[in-house]
Amino acid sequence: MKQGEERKLVYSIKDRCRVCYTCVRECPVKAIQIKDGQAIVIQERCIACGNCTRVCRQGAKAYMESVDEVNLLLESNARVIALVAPSFIAEFEELTDPRVFVGMVRALGFDEVYEVAFGADMVAREYEKLYKERPKRGYISSDCPAIVSYVEKYYPKLIGDLSPIVSPMVATARFLRHRYGNEFRLVFIGPCIAKKEESNEVDAVITFAELRNMLRIQRIRPTNTTQGEFNAPRGMKGTAFPISRGMLQTLNMDGDQLEREVIVAEGRINFQDAIKEYRSHDIENMHLELLCCEGCTMGPGTTRDGKKFVRRASVIRYLNNKLNSEDHEFWQESMDEAKAINLRQSFKMDDQRKKDPSNNEIRKVLQSMGKYTPQDHLDCGACGYDTCRNHAIAIIKGLAEIEMCLPYSIDKLHNTVNKLAVSNDKLLSVQQALKQTEKLAHMGQLSAGIAHELNNPLGVVIMYSNILLDEVEGESPLKEDLDLIVKQAERCKNIVGGLLNFARKNQVRHQEIDLKKMLELSISSIIVPGGIHLEIDDRLNNSWAELDQEQMIQVISNLVKNAVEAMEQGDIRVIAEDTDDQVTITVSDTGKGINEEELDKIFEPFYTTKGIGMGTGLGLATAYGIVKMHKGQIEVQSNADPLKGDTGTSFIIQVPRHPKISNV
Numbered sequence: 217m218k219q220g221e222e223r224k225l226v227y228s229i230k231d232r233c234r235v236c237y238t239c240v241r242e243c244p245v246k247a248i249q250i251k252d253g254q255a256i257v258i259q260e261r262c263i264a265c266g267n268c269t270r271v272c273r274q275g276a277k278a279y280m281e282s283v284d285e286v287n288l289l290l291e292s293n294a295r296v297i298a299l300v301a302p303s304f305i306a307e308f309e310e311l312t313d314p315r316v317f318v319g320m321v322r323a324l325g326f327d328e329v330y331e332v333a334f335g336a337d338m339v340a341r342e343y344e345k346l347y348k349e350r351p352k353r354g355y356i357s358s359d360c361p362a363i364v365s366y367v368e369k370y371y372p373k374l375i376g377d378l379s380p381i382v383s384p385m386v387a388t389a390r391f392l393r394h395r396y397g398n399e400f401r402l403v404f405i406g407p408c409i410a411k412k413e414e415s416n417e418v419d420a421v422i423t424f425a426e427l428r429n430m431l432r433i434q435r436i437r438p439t440n441t442t443q444g445e446f447n448a449p450r451g452m453k454g455t456a457f458p459i460s461r462g463m464l465q466t467l468n469m470d471g472d473q474l475e476r477e478v479i480v481a482e483g484r485i486n487f488q489d490a491i492k493e494y495r496s497h498d499i500e501n502m503h504l505e506l507l508c509c510e511g512c513t514m515g516p517g518t519t520r521d522g523k524k525f526v527r528r529a530s531v532i533r534y535l536n537n538k539l540n541s542e543d544h545e546f547w548q549e550s551m552d553e554a555k556a557i558n559l560r561q562s563f564k565m566d567d568q569r570k571k572d573p574s575n576n577e578i579r580k581v582l583q584s585m586g587k588y589t590p591q592d593h594l595d596c597g598a599c600g601y602d603t604c605r606n607h608a609i610a611i612i613k614g615l616a617e618i619e620m621c622l623p624y625s626i627d628k629l630h631n632t633v634n635k636l637a638v639s640n641d642k643l644l645s646v647q648q649a650l651k652q653t654e655k656l657a658h659m660g661q662l663s664a665g666i667a668h669e670l671n672n673p674l675g676v677v678i679m680y681s682n683i684l685l686d687e688v689e690g691e692s693p694l695k696e697d698l699d700l701i702v703k704q705a706e707r708c709k710n711i712v713g714g715l716l717n718f719a720r721k722n723q724v725r726h727q728e729i730d731l732k733k734m735l736e737l738s739i740s741s742i743i744v745p746g747g748i749h750l751e752i753d754d755r756l757n758n759s760w761a762e763l764d765q766e767q768m769i770q771v772i773s774n775l776v777k778n779a780v781e782a783m784e785q786g787d788i789r790v791i792a793e794d795t796d797d798q799v800t801i802t803v804s805d806t807g808k809g810i811n812e813e814e815l816d817k818i819f820e821p822f823y824t825t826k827g828i829g830m831g832t833g834l835g836l837a838t839a840y841g842i843v844k845m846h847k848g849q850i851e852v853q854s855n856a857d858p859l860k861g862d863t864g865t866s867f868i869i870q871v872p873r874h875p876k877i878s879n880v
């Protein structure tokens with residue numbers, strides 16, 4: 217016995233679904249919900265039309281199989297009778313003689329094989345009776361169980377309009393019980409999934425696809441089968457039942473009258489439209505002959521890829537043969553016998569309608585999908601719903617998710633990709649900055665070591681050369697040499713000082729300073745050529761800060777001097793800004809800019825782009841060290857490519873306003 221999902225009439229096979237929404241689109245009653253990345257059938261809403269099982273290319277939708285149940289019956293001692301739907305001839309159109317089919321079914325172990333077409337003849341006569349009883353009354357046909365289920369669930373107020381007549385399957389079952397009592401078990405074989413839950417007057421239902429499977433497993437083929445006739449009574453005009461308008465052909469009524477009073481609609485859209493128009497009284501007093509699929513010859517329990525018109529032609533051929541060959545007298549006797557059988561039935565409501573949301577609720581959901589104007593409503597159907605509005609309604613009813621909207625999901629994906637690209641860029645620049653900081657830290661260690669080693673001997677050289685200079689008298693030729701030694705030794709001392717600054721080994725003497733004054737002092741001693749305009753842009757809210765004034769002047773004047781030396785004309789701006797805790801000073805020029813490959817190296821000691829003898833290459837390294845000693849940050853932004861925009865360079869220094877605050 218099957219368990220779990222497989223006991224549900226139509227169910228989803230876990231993890232096969234690739235959420236293409238095809239089944240959502242094809243489900244006439246929207247009984248499919250997208251949940252946890254899977255399309256799930258909501259059992260109570262499903263009418264078992266079987267559309268989803270046919271359209272899913274992933275094989276993620278299946279219907280309950282009853283082969284095991286039927287095998288158990290066949291293995292038991294019970295007399296088991298097969299009731300075969302009239303569409304069998306369409307499904308097995310490859311068999312040249314229907315008697316081969318009957319022989320194959322018997323070979324499975326069925327004791328008798330009856331045609332449900334006889335039940336269709338009985339039902340047709342009952343319909344004629346109904347028309348005559350209530351000539352001006354419209355009805356909705358009740359022979360398609362999916363249509364009956366549709367009305368019970370979604371148009372419960374129309375239950376009284378369903379024809380109160382049983383289906384040909386039930387009519388045949390009642391006939392056999394009337395004639396032979398109850399000492400047998402009945403198995404219906406047909407093209408329909410919904411039949412499995414139509415009635416408890418048959419013991420089991422299998423589809424033609426399941427029947428083929430049983431035949432295959434038991435290796436029953438036309439070539440190893442003894443042919444046989446269907447048990448009598450056999451069907452006559454009822455054989456036409458499975459084809460569109462087949463029921464009409466079965467009725468013994470005036471053709472013109474039928475044309476005037478019967479509307480035939482098949483397929484998931486047409487049958488719904490017909491019921492809608494019937495309900496709104498657009499079609500009055502008409503009988504609706506409705507099929508949920510494209511006729512029983514193409515039902516969801518038939519094998520796929522069958523040719524619709526070839527199948528139809530098989531039914532017509534079979535019907536014509538029967539009309540010419542059957543024993544009409546015997547058939548009429550059986551039909552007379554069947555007059556005593558009650559073929560009426562009633563229906564019960566199973567209201568599955570959900571309250572329609574208000575326009576306001578719908579608008580809100582549409583807006584959350586980025587649909588504000590009518591132009592935003594693409595109605596592309598990619599979500600499985602015909603319109604954006606219907607999708608929004610389904611979301612409110614808990615049947616759908618916003619993410620099912622393709623344009624919405626694509627937009628969201630684009631935004632995520634863009635955000636990722638930005639994060640990636642940020643990550644890259646942080647990574648580069650980290651590498652740079654690490655490299656400079658190593659260089660700082662090295663510089664500190666060298667500076668310490670040089671500092672003491674240099675002090676001795678300076679001291680003794682000064683003593684010697686003092687001792688040299690008059691115009692001694694040694695005086696000039698000693699002067700040179702002192703000057704060069706002093707130069708070396710400056711370099712060592714610069715290295716110690718870079719290595720952050722000098723002392724920072726924090727003192728309260730006026731930033732504006734400090735900036736003015738920084739540029740006061742710089743000679744600015746005529747073509748260059750230098751200005752301070754003071755945007756400070758508070759000019760007070762605790763910094764080492766001497767060191768900060770060294771930093772700013774170094775940067776400004778570099779800018780002046782690197783350009784013949786243009787603007788240099790020293791911009792001062794602040795927050796409560798932080799001071800930002802930007803030295804910005806409109807010069808040629810620094811090449812990208814040089815940007816990584818400019819804070820390294822002794823790296824210079826100036827000519828030989830034009831600088832020690834310690835200016836920026838010193839600035840870097842001083843800013844770091846102030847627990848601040850210094851960074852450079854530059855563009856040397858005119859194609860990318862204005863060229864120029866900006867050094868941005870950020871230091872805490874107070875030494876206790878750190879932004880490192």
Ligand code: SF4
Pocket residue numbers: 232233234235236237238239240255271272273274275276277
């Ligand atoms: S048709 Fe339905 S069940 Fe099949 S893959 Fe698409 S969404 Fe999933």
Ligand code: SF4
Pocket residue numbers: 226239242243244245246247248257258261262263264265266267268269
């Ligand atoms: S069987 Fe029909 S009604 Fe049920 S879920 Fe599938 S498509 Fe929808």
Ligand code: SF4
Pocket residue numbers: 593594595596597598599600601602603604605607620621622623624
């Ligand atoms: S735009 Fe979105 S909500 Fe509208 S129909 Fe297309 S997929 Fe569905």
